[in-house]
Amino acid sequence: MKDKPKILVGDKIVDEALEMLRAEADVDLKRGIKQPELEEIIENYDALIVRSVPLVTEEVIKRGKKLKVVGRAGNGVDNIDLETATQQGVVVVNTPDSNSFSAGEQTIALMLASARNLPQAHQTVKEGGWGRSRYMGSELYGKTVGIVGLGRIGSFVATRLKAFQMRVIAYDPYIPLERFKRFGVERVETLNELVRQSDIITVHTPKTEETIGMIGKEQFQIAKPGVRVVNCARGGIIDEGALAWALEEGIVASAALDVFSKEPCTGNPLLKFDNVVVTPHLGATTFEAQHRVGTDLARYVLAVLRGEIVPNTVNIPCLLGEEIDTMRPLLELAEYLGKLYYQLERMPVEKVELCYYGEIAQQETGIITLAFLKGLLSPVMGDQVNLVNATWFAENRGIKVCERRDESKRSGHVNLISVIFRGNGTKVEFAGTLAGDQTPRIVRVNQYRVDVTPSPYMLFVEHIDRPGVIGPFASALGKANINIAMMQAARKVKGEESMMILNIDSAVDEATLADLRKLGGISNVRVVNM
Numbered sequence: 001m002k003d004k005p006k007i008l009v010g011d012k013i014v015d016e017a018l019e020m021l022r023a024e025a026d027v028d029l030k031r032g033i034k035q036p037e038l039e040e041i042i043e044n045y046d047a048l049i050v051r052s053v054p055l056v057t058e059e060v061i062k063r064g065k066k067l068k069v070v071g072r073a074g075n076g077v078d079n080i081d082l083e084t085a086t087q088q089g090v091v092v093v094n095t096p097d098s099n100s101f102s103a104g105e106q107t108i109a110l111m112l113a114s115a116r117n118l119p120q121a122h123q124t125v126k127e128g129g130w131g132r133s134r135y136m137g138s139e140l141y142g143k144t145v146g147i148v149g150l151g152r153i154g155s156f157v158a159t160r161l162k163a164f165q166m167r168v169i170a171y172d173p174y175i176p177l178e179r180f181k182r183f184g185v186e187r188v189e190t191l192n193e194l195v196r197q198s199d200i201i202t203v204h205t206p207k208t209e210e211t212i213g214m215i216g217k218e219q220f221q222i223a224k225p226g227v228r229v230v231n232c233a234r235g236g237i238i239d240e241g242a243l244a245w246a247l248e249e250g251i252v253a254s255a256a257l258d259v260f261s262k263e264p265c266t267g268n269p270l271l272k273f274d275n276v277v278v279t280p281h282l283g284a285t286t287f288e289a290q291h292r293v294g295t296d297l298a299r300y301v302l303a304v305l306r307g308e309i310v311p312n313t314v315n316i317p318c319l320l321g322e323e324i325d326t327m328r329p330l331l332e333l334a335e336y337l338g339k340l341y342y343q344l345e346r347m348p349v350e351k352v353e354l355c356y357y358g359e360i361a362q363q364e365t366g367i368i369t370l371a372f373l374k375g376l377l378s379p380v381m382g383d384q385v386n387l388v389n390a391t392w393f394a395e396n397r398g399i400k401v402c403e404r405r406d407e408s409k410r411s412g413h414v415n416l417i418s419v420i421f422r423g424n425g426t427k428v429e430f431a432g433t434l435a436g437d438q439t440p441r442i443v444r445v446n447q448y449r450v451d452v453t454p455s456p457y458m459l460f461v462e463h464i465d466r467p468g469v470i471g472p473f474a475s476a477l478g479k480a481n482i483n484i485a486m487m488q489a490a491r492k493v494k495g496e497e498s499m500m501i502l503n504i505d506s507a508v509d510e511a512t513l514a515d516l517r518k519l520g521g522i523s524n525v526r527v528v529n530m
């Protein structure tokens, strides 16, 4: 019996998610695990589950010799070294939709709390005071809110704030105008334009090289006096030093922060300002969000461990739930076409040209190319290559990969994947399609037109097209007790070099292979395992 996979859960996830994991795996729960311990024990695990801590560094991933998946129970993956994970073939999966409502509501809660001095007033009353005159607030009604990043959370915040009758503007150069229209948001062309017009600025981008410090001193210098800022995305998107300066200068009336450049934020200079309202990264901390992120992630992690493709994989092209089902046979076909190459040919590959013909050309073909590359490299690299690192390995081996799509049918097939391999000035071509029942078929091997269903044991035999060649070959297999399941012969020109492809029921040992190669009219026998 196969050993159960081992999963390390490094932070709190809901009990229901833990139960789901325990049904299929051995689970160790080490909530709040620290870096040194994580580095020490990670080699024992197939999967690691984290939230925004701990850091999943290069060291952690490289030491995780068995690691197949890092699951982020939440959205931001800035605590995970994605590059190393990709190189090592470790799938990184998250649950970005599952906590957006909570993070969006937290943003609005913080906005209102800081505009109305709620935490400060609350504290005064708790301490026996009253202080009504000290806590003059400011309405949201009629104000302009500037949203930086109109993604999941930014758009959620936008639609809610419209109910407050605010003017909502947004800056997000990476999304089409249609998305702004859908949410009734005015698009501004530049960040500085947004800053100039906003009474409140709220940031909702991921933390990237481009977004770190994007609201900095330059922006505070051109902002409306009395501007308020909210950061419920990632610490450092609003530069903390520049914010402290703008608070000192009285440019910023209030700031509300859920996230910090270093967490916990003990000793952060911003804490000394009375008009800075803070929470300890609570955006996703609601019963509902934690239930969703935990159970969704448990499902995804288990599926990856079973070898399935899941939505929300951060380091391979993303597929939606139903797309995965449509894609599965195509991925299988592409992988077969890839696997064929090094088993049939001995020429190093310099360039691969994949062409997707027919209906398939309308699909997101990136992942099909990955499946092909995985198939191509697996005969030479074994299990270490997967969908996640296939491109990286291909690039490292100097293989240039080009993709082309053509919606017209080719050779009468509704879908066809054609692959041309180039190297040493020669060219090899394979093509495959899906049959009516969606089973993969190989339909071209160089100049030979064939119709072959890939199977675990196959023989590709080059021979002369003349009587008395195929019969003895089949007899020799029979003598070696190898059953032929299917057999097909293809030729270009009568009487010349031809190809016979056989699906057989068991492996052929070396001695039998040597005998087969000696038979009259046989010029080459290659074993292919799919």
Ligand SMILES: NC(=O)C1=CN([C@@H]2O[C@H](COP(=O)(O)OP(=O)(O)OC[C@H]3O[C@@H](n4cnc5c(N)ncnc54)[C@H](O)[C@@H]3O)[C@@H](O)[C@H]2O)C=CC1
Residues within 6 Å of the ligand: 075, 076, 077, 096, 099, 100, 103, 148, 149, 150, 151, 152, 153, 154, 171, 172, 173, 174, 175, 204, 205, 206, 207, 210, 211, 232, 233, 234, 258, 259, 281, 282, 283, 284, 285
């Ligand atoms: N405080 C908390 O507990 C939580 C925080 N988050 C954080 O919230 C942030 C937003 O999350 P989602 O809305 O789910 O992300 P998303 O990926 O759906 O949206 C991000 C948007 O930012 C835009 N963007 C990227 N670079 C930009 C730039 N330089 N300028 C302007 N726009 C840019 C993108 O085009 C995209 O539309 C992330 O940083 C995430 O980690 C998410 C959940 C909980």
Ligand SMILES: O=C(O)C(=O)COP(=O)(O)O
Residues within 6 Å of the ligand: 051, 052, 053, 073, 074, 075, 076, 077, 099, 281, 282, 283, 284, 285
């Ligand atoms: O999902 C996110 O991006 C968050 O920031 C939430 O972080 P957490 O899971 O609460 O540590």
